[in-house]
Amino acid sequence: MLRWKTILFFLSSLFPVFFSKNVSLYSVISPTYGVNESVRVKEEEEEACGDPTMYEKFWRQTGNAAELVIPGSQTMSYFSDVTNLCWFLEPKFAAEIRRLHRLVGNAIAGPDRYIIVGTGSSQLFQAALFALSTSPEVFGHGGGGRPLPVVSSVPYYSSYPAATDLLQSGLFRWAGDARSLKEGDKPYIEVVCSPSNPDGLLKTASVSSNSGKVIHDLAYYWPQYTAITSPADHDLMLFTASKCTGHAGMRLGWAIVKNREVAKRMMKFIEVSTIGVSKDSQLRAAKILKTVSDQYELEAAEDFTKLFHFARKTMRDRWQTLRLVIAASDAFSLPVFQPQYCNFMKENTLPFPAFAWLKCEQDIDDCESFLRQKHKILTRGGKHFGADAKHVRISMLDRVETFDMFIERLSAIDL
Numbered sequence: 094m095l096r097w098k099t100i101l102f103f104l105s106s107l108f109p110v111f112f113s114k115n116v117s118l119y120s121v122i123s124p125t126y127g128v129n130e131s132v133r134v135k136e137e138e139e140e141a142c143g144d145p146t147m148y149e150k151f152w153r154q155t156g157n158a159a160e161l162v163i164p165g166s167q168t169m170s171y172f173s174d175v176t177n178l179c180w181f182l183e184p185k186f187a188a189e190i191r192r193l194h195r196l197v198g199n200a201i202a203g204p205d206r207y208i209i210v211g212t213g214s215s216q217l218f219q220a221a222l223f224a225l226s227t228s229p230e231v232f233g234h235g236g237g238g239r240p241l242p243v244v245s246s247v248p249y250y251s252s253y254p255a256a257t258d259l260l261q262s263g264l265f266r267w268a269g270d271a272r273s274l275k276e277g278d279k280p281y282i283e284v285v286c287s288p289s290n291p292d293g294l295l296k297t298a299s300v301s302s303n304s305g306k307v308i309h310d311l312a313y314y315w316p317q318y319t320a321i322t323s324p325a326d327h328d329l330m331l332f333t334a335s336k337c338t339g340h341a342g343m344r345l346g347w348a349i350v351k352n353r354e355v356a357k358r359m360m361k362f363i364e365v366s367t368i369g370v371s372k373d374s375q376l377r378a379a380k381i382l383k384t385v386s387d388q389y390e391l392e393a394a395e396d397f398t399k400l401f402h403f404a405r406k407t408m409r410d411r412w413q414t415l416r417l418v419i420a421a422s423d424a425f426s427l428p429v430f431q432p433q434y435c436n437f438m439k440e441n442t443l444p445f446p447a448f449a450w451l452k453c454e455q456d457i458d459d460c461e462s463f464l465r466q467k468h469k470i471l472t473r474g475g476k477h478f479g480a481d482a483k484h485v486r487i488s489m490l491d492r493v494e495t496f497d498m499f500i501e502r503l504s505a506i507d508l
């Protein structure tokens with residue numbers, strides 16, 4: 094008996110959240126719309142990044158198709174391909190990235206483009222800032238004045254300011270809304286996220302000047318979220334497995350880069366910060382992307398075995414449900430989207446963004462607090478995205494039970 098008590102005491106000090114009397118199992122497992130103070134910090138972190146757990150159902154359905162066994166003797170070396178500029182990029186992963194982009198038609202990723210792998214596209218964002226702000230080919234030897242302003246149009250992805258200013262670099266500095274940047278000859282970096290996190294709209298660069306460089310964050314330019322209208326072909330594009338296949342925990346992203354010097358400096362950043370990127374993750378990602386592409390190339394494959402079809406249907410159903418609830422209430426509104434022809438799905442489609450950018454109407458000025466305190470719905474407030482407090486961002490990528498609970502609580506609001 095004493096031994097059990099000791100073990101329980103030990104476990105409860107390691108994992109206090111599971112032993113708190115106030116925490117329901119539900120809010121621990123699925124905390125996005127949870128309510129308990131003791132898990133607040135964890136909740137805010139999870140809710141902040143739009144955990145794509147919706148995709149678990151799809152990968153459960155595929156059985157062992159995407160399984161991978163790595164013997165103890167494999168993936169031991171630091172090196173993946175010493176003949177490649179990005180020597181820590183696994184050739185199998187690179188090949189599957191190019192294959193998937195060719196299949197979907199959402200980006201030009203032929204052999205004349207450099208692929209740089211990163212620990213999530215979050216690391217690649219920092220690598221891109223470093224590369225653009227230090228390449229003499231980009232802004233000249235003086236770097237074009239220091240620190241370079243980094244901007245993005247409001248509402249912007251809330252991690253951009255934090256990631257830009259984390260190290261208080263003398264090379265670049267967060268300068269807020271792209272529209273507030275005075276157009277002139279001064280160098281700058283603009284981040285364009287399209288479709289946009291948080292509001293789902295398609296975006297292009299806001300600052301029209303030849304003296305800036307643009308990072309295109311295309312995390313959501315996949316057919317489950319928006320129409321694929323043409324292959325993107327920008328100088329520097331970022332993609333992530335997190336929002337493409339839902340494997341956020343694999344921590345893998347890739348950049349497609351035109352300029353060799355910029356690619357080399359991005360590579361340098363990753364080399365110095367983490368001496369490359371997990372080979373285990375890259376091999377797993379190669380297998381996952383291969384499974385996705387294979388299913389599309391199999392004539393007889395059913396729609397539910399096709400990732401983009403599964404995810405698009407789920408997103409469409411969720412958006413329809415959400416719009417019905419919003420239409421029945423005077424308290425909220427959502428952005429209005431126009432349909433476009435999707436070359437991949439071969440039909441007209443509305444966007445079904447990964448986040449709902451919800452606006453509190455009437456006299457609710459702080460939408461985040463209103464939803465959290467009165468209705469136990471956790472969201473991320475507009476100010477994190479450079480916008481006003483009447484807006485909040487809500488993840489549409491959570492597990493079905495969480496999404497259903499959110500809809501239930503939202504429907505119950507009666508003003």
Ligand SMILES: Cc1ncc(COP(=O)(O)O)c(C=O)c1O
Pocket residue numbers: 142143212213214215216250286290310312332333334335341344345346
């Ligand atoms: C627009 C955008 N870019 C990048 C990321 C981060 O991706 P990763 O998980 O690859 O670091 C996210 C995650 O939410 C995102 O929304």
